[in-house]
Amino acid sequence: MKINCLGACQEVGRSGFLVSENNSNVLLDYGLLFDDNNKLMYPVKPQEKVDACILSHAHLDHSGFIPNIFASGKPKLVLTEPTLKLAELLWADSLKIARLNGERPPFFEQDMQKASDSSIIAGYGKEADLGKTTSTTLLDAGHIPGSSMAYIDFGSKTLLYTGDFNTSDSRLQTGASSEMPGDVDVLIVESTYCNREHEPREKVEKHFLEKIAETLENGGVAMVPAFAVGRAQEILQVISDRDFGVPVYLDGMAKDASDIIVSYPGFIRDYDGLQSALQECIWIENERERKRIKKEPYIVVTTAGMLSGGPIYHYLWANRKNNDSKILLTGYQVPGTPGERLMREGVIDIRNTELAVKQEVIKFDFSSHAGKKEIFSFVKDVNPENIVCVHGDKENTIGFATRLKEKGFNAVAPKLKDILKF
Numbered sequence: 001m002k003i004n005c006l007g008a009c010q011e012v013g014r015s016g017f018l019v020s021e022n023n024s025n026v027l028l029d030y031g032l033l034f035d036d037n038n039k040l041m042y043p044v045k046p047q048e049k050v051d052a053c054i055l056s057h058a059h060l061d062h063s064g065f066i067p068n069i070f071a072s073g074k075p076k077l078v079l080t081e082p083t084l085k086l087a088e089l090l091w092a093d094s095l096k097i098a099r100l101n102g103e104r105p106p107f108f109e110q111d112m113q114k115a116s117d118s119s120i121i122a123g124y125g126k127e128a129d130l131g132k133t134t135s136t137t138l139l140d141a142g143h144i145p146g147s148s149m150a151y152i153d154f155g156s157k158t159l160l161y162t163g164d165f166n167t168s169d170s171r172l173q174t175g176a177s178s179e180m181p182g183d184v185d186v187l188i189v190e191s192t193y194c195n196r197e198h199e200p201r202e203k204v205e206k207h208f209l210e211k212i213a214e215t216l217e218n219g220g221v222a223m224v225p226a227f228a229v230g231r232a233q234e235i236l237q238v239i240s241d242r243d244f245g246v247p248v249y250l251d252g253m254a255k256d257a258s259d260i261i262v263s264y265p266g267f268i269r270d271y272d273g274l275q276s277a278l279q280e281c282i283w284i285e286n287e288r289e290r291k292r293i294k295k296e297p298y299i300v301v302t303t304a305g306m307l308s309g310g311p312i313y314h315y316l317w318a319n320r321k322n323n324d325s326k327i328l329l330t331g332y333q334v335p336g337t338p339g340e341r342l343m344r345e346g347v348i349d350i351r352n353t354e355l356a357v358k359q360e361v362i363k364f365d366f367s368s369h370a371g372k373k374e375i376f377s378f379v380k381d382v383n384p385e386n387i388v389c390v391h392g393d394k395e396n397t398i399g400f401a402t403r404l405k406e407k408g409f410n411a412v413a414p415k416l417k418d419i420l421k422f
Contacts, residue, residue, distance in 0.1 A: 001157050001186060003388065003420040007031065007043035010394040010415055012334070013061040016043035017161070017188060017390070018050065021154040024134040027053040027075070028150065028161045028188070032064035032094075032106070034308075034334055042068075042106065044417055052130040054138075055079040056163025057147035058086035058229055060094065067091055067107035070114035077119045078128050078136060082146030082264045084119050086229050088112065089256055097309070124148065141165040142176035143368050144230030145267040149176065157185045157422070160382065164190055164391070166367075167374040170201065171237040172230060174269045176370075178381035186422050187384035190369065191392030191413075194400040198371040205238050208364050211328060212239070216246055216297040220324030220359075225312045225339065227305035227331050228253040230368060233261055233274055235301050235330055240277035244299065251284040251311040252303030290314050305331045307338040313350050320355060329363040379404065386422050387411040 006016030013033030019026045027050045033041040042065055052075050055063055066087065069075065079087070091112050098105040122128040122138045129135050133155030138148035143164040150161045160180065167175040198204075215222045226232040232254035239248055250258070258278055265271040281301070284290055290311065303310040319325045333340035342348045343363060347356050370378065379387065387409050389400045397413035404411035414420055 001154070001159065001422045003186070003188070003422075004046065004048075005414045005416060005418045005420065006046065007033070007416065008391045009418065010392075010397050010413060012192060012391055012393060014041055014043040014065070015062045015163070015391060016065075018046045018048060019152070019159060020048060022133050022156050024130065024132050024154060025049060025051045026130060026134065026152060027069065029054070029056055029062040029163065030065045030069060031062040032060050035336060040106070049073065050075040051132075052076040052078060052134070054136060054150045054152075054161070055083055055087065056141065056150065056161065057144055058083050058090055059144070059164070060090055062163060063087045063090060064094060065106060067111035067115045070118065071107060071111045074114060074118050076130060077115055078122050078130065078138070079119065080123070080138060080146040080148055080267070081121045082260065082267050083148070084116065084121065085260045085263075086146065086257060088116060089253070089260065090229070093253060137181050140174065140176055142167060142173045145172065145261045145264060151181050151184075153182070158182060159186045159188065160184045160384065161188045162190055164192070164369055165378075166370050167378055168201070168370070169269065170234060170368060172234045172269060172274065173368070176378075178378050180382060184382050184384040186386045186388065187379065187382055188388045188390055189375070189379065191375075191389045191397045191400045192369045193367065193371050194375050194389075194392060195396055196372055198367050199365050204365050208238060208328065209242055211326060211362060212244065212299060213242070215324065215326045216244055216299075218324040219297055220322055220326060221297060221315070221319045222299040222326055222328060223312065223315050223319065224299065224301045224328045224330060225305050225307055226254060226301050226303065228257040228303045231305060231331050231366060232301050232303070233258055233278070234366065236277040236281060237270070237273050239299060239301070240273070240280055246296070247298045248281040249284050249293065249298060249300040250278070250281045250302070251290070251300060253310070254301065254303055255283050284311070287314070306333050306340070307342060307348060316348065316355070316357075317350050323358045325359050327357070327359055327361045329361065330366045332367070333363065379409070385410065388420060389413045
């Protein structure tokens, strides 16, 4: 088995791995990455013809460059139905943003259409034929709705690709299981949080709700930037636990993502709870509706989760003089993004103005990734012959591989463009 490392090697983002075995070339994810200057970085181009592509989930660091593969080919694209619909939403948005910024798009409408037309919709636990002697079984990854781990049987060897996974239950998802369809020769596993544990979810939620209550009692606005896919929906479920007596607004792409997600109740742990939370909030449809929001305490959940654009800028600007307001970050802030800069320097650029933010900025650990204990337990249960540690920074991936070696595993933390052979 040969693995070409196209991305997510000693870095978080632009996941991409081309696995070649028994005359089959299978691409695992193909995503995007923003560098420290918030500039877009692409994965390495595959040198071999891609026979099939498996998309683990819709987030752009895994899905964002998939249509580019279809500009010069037409492999099979295997994924769950929610992943396809969410990816189509994010692809269209990426194309729109590139054009608004006067940049060359990473792909075009016809490439997106080819990707959609080539899709093979796979349900969890059901084998999908990839051609020749190769098949895959998608397993619930517990990360976001529709996310999957891919178990691939090449006929001669097997591989498990975790993508992003979480073995703990959240409001939105049931945790991933370590039960596999068969033995695993090679495991490609994320290393994002291999070096630390997450705070107990109950503690995070309690602190989050307390900070919202404190904000509203002081006459402020609780501004909650959230990732459109997965995080925004979970946050609304958390907020719905308490009646704050003020309007709760939902804005940005999270509205469209929510429409898609609630269309697939079988992929949601607490569907009734999610549906209720979405019905209780007020959906903001346009700029006119944003401007009509009264200058009274309220809660708004909106994109972008890393403050890299979207309606959050409207709310930050509208409430810039209200120092009793708070900015409650709910996700990882990639170095170089406006959200990370706000945490580090207390400033953000809005409307060509460098705004010094006087309000309290708090980051909450609403992670949808497995923590240290969960990752090591998962690896132990799967018990693969070989392990490839990816999707983590240099320190994490190398450290993870080292600790696995100490436990008797054959583990490696590849660099970008490495070619691994097993």
